[in-house]
Amino acid sequence: MSETLIGVIGIGALFFCLVARLPVGMSLLVVGFGGIWWLDGSRAAIATMSSETYSSVTAYGLSIIPLFVLMGNVAGAAGYSQKLYEAAYAWIGRLRGGLGAATVMGCAAFAAVSGSSVATAVTIGKVALPQMKRFGYADGLATGSVAAGGTLGILIPPSTGFVLYAILTEESIGKLFIAGILPGLLLSLLFVVVIVIVTTLNPEQGPAGPTTTWGEKLWSTLMSMPLIGVILVSIGGIYLGVFTPVEAAGVGAFLVTVLALGTGAMKISKMPDILMETVVMTAMLYLIIIGAHVFGPFLALTHIPATLAEGLQSLGLGAYGTLLLILIGYIILGMFFDGLAMLVVTMPVVYPIITAFGFDPIWFGVVCVIVIEMGLITPPVGINVFVVKGVAQGVPMATIFRGVLPFWFAMAVCLLLLVLFPQIATFLPTQMKG
Template sequence: MSSLAIGLTGIGGMLILLFLRQPVWLTLLLCGVVGNIVMNNGKVAQMVAATNVFDTSYNYGLSVIPLFILMGEVATRSRMSAELFAAARVLLTGVRGGLPIATIAASGAFGAICGSSVATAAAMTRIALPEMRKAGYEDGYAAASIAAGGSLGILIPPSVILLIYASIAEVSIARLFAASMIPGIVLMLVYIAVAVVLARKAQPRNPDLPVSILTRVRALLGPWQFVLLFVLTIGGIYTGIFSPNEAAAIGAFGAIVLGLAQRSLTLAHLVDAIQRSVIISCVLFMVIIGATVFANFVVQTRMPDLLLAAAADANMSAAAVMGIIILAYIVMGCFLEGIGMVLITVPVFLPVVVGFGFDPIWFGVLVTILVELGLLTPPVGMNLFIIKSQVPDMKMRVLYNGILPFLIAPLIVIALMFSVPEIATWLPDRLF
């Protein structure tokens, strides 16, 4: 059996195990170990697995992941998301569809200190959905605006997906964070544009009362903790004052200090945030370990090189290759979870993409947008299920119908990424 056939068999076995609902980390690790045994022998497979476990656990650069996760967990329990929503609501009072728009804006802002789409969607469901229901917004429209806004958490830095991509692609986290900022803002604005168009059909029962300019200005001062954390972490990275690891540590510590000082974070909440951070980080590191073992197997099969050569022999253009890759991500996003999808595909696709002359930083932003699309795409849209889990009386059919108009927003940004690549490359080129 050729190395390409072995590689394709390994990927096929991996997909079968995933569809059988096996854990992602176990699937990747098992296929990687078995693949290494087939390519080499049991002793080599054992050495590869042991080395990857040690290297991943010992990697100082990956310490940024649990620290940013802790910052997001503390921020969630410190009611920063509620303060952002309250400020956005006041600022947008009088605007038709103001509450859904405020939800998207607050979600995008909260994503800048949370880094998790699931956590952002969960927090905004508790805060914004009752208010939108009270105002008379239709459930599908209200829930879809929460799901769409929540997905921004993995694109606007810091982002767990971007951190994992950086570790796989071995690219600068700081440059990747800078590259994702403008596309993240653009996507948030496109989501808002969709919400504005849909708001024409909305008939809220409780129209907002007039709000003075002074009240709107005061509302901007409400989420000052968020602004401070953002300046300390992302601003510190962009200006070169802090490394990503230092910024993550300062951000986590700052979130704890601010929460305790404002008495919005109790000791019980802090302990819960630490426990959640440890559990999430352990799961992520297990997935990363499995992915590195699987990536080692893929590299040995020379599959990326063979795919690149096959595309060249077939005279396929760079646009055609990228079209196939994007279609593959969209299809996988309908069934697979985002982090696992990145860990499975990047080792295979990245060498091909770079071989056709695309910037790996640019590709990292593109992959994140595609993962974001997967968070919203039926039947396995994670953000939709997060909302459903917190609102059992809402039917999935309502969620599916509501989210469909918002799916056009990531596609528009993807088209912009190809037509104007500088959207992702301009800021990192200026800062670093």
Template sequence: MKVIQENTERLRRLVLEGNGSALMRLSLFLAIIVLVGLIVLAAATLVDIALRAFSSYTVRGLFELSGLFMAIIIAGLMSLVFLQRRNIRVDVMRKVAGDNQLGVQLICALSEVVVFVGLAVVLGFRAWDAYEYGEKTMVVGWSTTGLWVTACVVMSIGALLAVIRHIAQWGRLFATKAYAVPGFWRSLSVIIGAFALAALLLVLYLNEDTSPSTQAGIGFLALYILIAAQVPIGVALALLGVASLALTLGAEQALVIAQNEVGRALTSIDMAAIPLFLLMGNFATWAGLSGDIFKAGTALVGSTRGGLAIASVSGCGGFGAISGSSIATTATFGKVAFAEMEKRNYAHSLAAGCIAAGGTLGALIPPSVVLIVYCVVVEESIQVAFQAALLPGLLALSMYVIAIMIAVRLKPELAPNVDKFDWPYARKALIQAWRPTLLFLLVLGGLYGGIFTTQEAASVGAILAFFFAVTSPDFTWVKFKESLIDTAINSGAIYVIFMGANIFASFMSFSDVASLILDLVNLETTPHWLILLALVLIYLLLGTVFDTLAAVLVTTPLVVPLILGMGYDLIWWGVVTLSLVEIGMITPPLGMNVFVMRSVVGERLELATIFRGVVPFLLADLVRITLLVCFPIITLWLPSLLSS
């Protein structure tokens, strides 16, 4: 049996990957070139900030040109995401398709290629519109046609690489006769059946005889069918958005809407902060800032019982504010802190559990990538949202610390006896942590002080982290390239979901999804607390299965009408939503952070051990969510104070 599985896996890898090194090198080269351009753009932003601060001059037209340059940069990242098939997906129906997933993966790859080619075509039409209407920038009067043509060409090169690679995959399928391997036709039938069912629902119900609210419901049902069948979330959103618009408004109108939404997403200055913050996090990781944070925390609280666990959670919170990613924070501190706690005879459950739980702070404590996307979608201020998330983030951190202190008091065997506090060592460790301290002060201080916009704060952070990285003795150009590649993949995957969500949301707006939701839930007769409780439970469940960003984007069009109908603040709900899906990442049986932690420590720990270790933190989370939901002032107090 094991031999058969190994042969099946070998054939699957051969069909999907083959010898695509040349195509992959081209996509890597393209991504690295545009990300170097992103660093240059961040440096130009830094110059603009300095000129504003110390003179009456500024970099003329930089703000509006930045959006157009970002379109080129993001277009260059896409090939890496699509060629490596790193778009975010959910494998809910994996068991239905069977062990041999080749059929599912081939059809999903085909859907990705279709969307990628569609994006290139849409950009081509956007460039033609810029030429036909003589579009120019308002400040410097440059023609935008050349920039849109460049973005289209860059995207088209990536799409061509993806097409060539996919054709080669089908060629290898027939050459190796991998279709004869048991399970192939079963998986192929499942994925084709999912597409057929979704298409049938759209054709039958998206017509003038169907009410808009029913159309919206059918659209979401078809979407969840494709997502459950492992179609990448952004790809499913884009395909169904365009198809639904074409059936209800006509093909030409669907193309115009797709063109507008893709162009708006690529040139969004608010979204431009995402690759910059991700770049900052990657450079900070390679510069060793996570180690500085952990050493400082250990020196300060290491003399307390459970001090290393407290330092790990605090370090996760601090590093999460730099990286903005729960998974990255868990993986980084899993390497830095777990071995140290194991060496000091901490119980494995506490050591692994506190890191997995602490990693969830990465998406909540500002600057948060997911919160940026949420604010762009609901059209709320990112700066205000960051202000609102600070106290809930600190509350989460404080409650995790309290959970550790209670756990080691109730079960002393979880943590060893401690040494006496060493002030000279603590002072030295704090001094050595000057780099992350300076990064926090500049980025967060500039944001909360109103000195920087979100994009400017991200630029300052990226350039400063880049300086720390290149001046670090352990940094190499290989690490520099790896930082760029990781940024390219994560940024590109986020943009794919965002563009797909924008297109699908356009269909939802025409279908009046708000009326559908308000028809289903009568706000006048249903107690608001019951609605909030139902939403809390739904998001906790979604967080165990969905990526954080995907959970927020897929559900926001459905939930926002309810929140507005009940008279609640969207900023408050965004923070609550983010907290809920992050809690889901450590909730059994599918907590994503727990699996990340398991991959870091390897076979030494059972999953049950790590899940047992996160129990105290889950209890703390339940108390925190209760406080956030019952007392919105915790979230809204700081923004109101700063605004006044």
């Protein structure tokens, strides 16, 4: 049996595991380990697994994961997400569709501490959906704005998607974080535009909310400033070269914890549960990284990445034709598979092609994350849709999927703008200090 055929069998086995909803990290680890054993013997398989496990767990750069996860968990437990939403709500809630726009803005702000789309959708959804229901918002617009807004969690830094992309491609985590800022703001704006268009065409979809006084606006803004200050310190520190990404994560986690405990927003008795949540999430992400580092050598042994790369280049589609084909492939895969798993499986093939055509790898990292975002709200998987369904249990799945459709097209527009104007993603990283 040829090495290529063994590789195809391995990829098929991996897809079967993912469709069967087995953990992503364990699926990668088992298939990669078994494939190396088949091709190169048990000693090579055991040596690869043990060395990659040790190097992944002890890598200093990966300590950014538990620190940023801790920061997001503490911020959520302290109710800072509600304060961010209330600030946006006070300023624009009185406008038609204003509560939906406030939801998007709240998601964007909370994304800057959570790094997770699911966490962002759940946390903001619990706050925003009851308010929108109270003021008569259509179920589709209400749930769609939460599901789509939640996807900003992996685009606006810190982002687990950027961390995994950086590990797979050996690019700078700091530059990827900074590269996600302007595209994240652009996508947030496009989501707001969608809400404005929907409520202009059909005002009953998103009635105006209550009017707030200037005093209420200023007070809600003041209450949100501590978390905004932490975001500016940690992300701004990376941009200015004051902190490395790991140091920024440590500073952010420390400041959020001190603020939450010092102001009484969170009781210290909650810390054990928060730490356990952090450990569970970190373990899941570390397992994916370990699995990726075992699956990668298996793919290399099969020569599939090199063969596919040569095949794509031989089609003669040119740089942008090949890019379009890759993005269409990502969108189709995103309909069925977890985004992080998709990155792990495809990056050994796609990354060499992208760099060979002269595309900026930092820019492509942003593009990949946006495509993953599209998968988060695309049927039949659409994990953010299922998450929102858990919060809004009385809303049918079909209604939520219809609600996210306009936001999906907004993501496509954002993707097109990034291709036409790559400087949206590359400008800030080129201006970084240090």
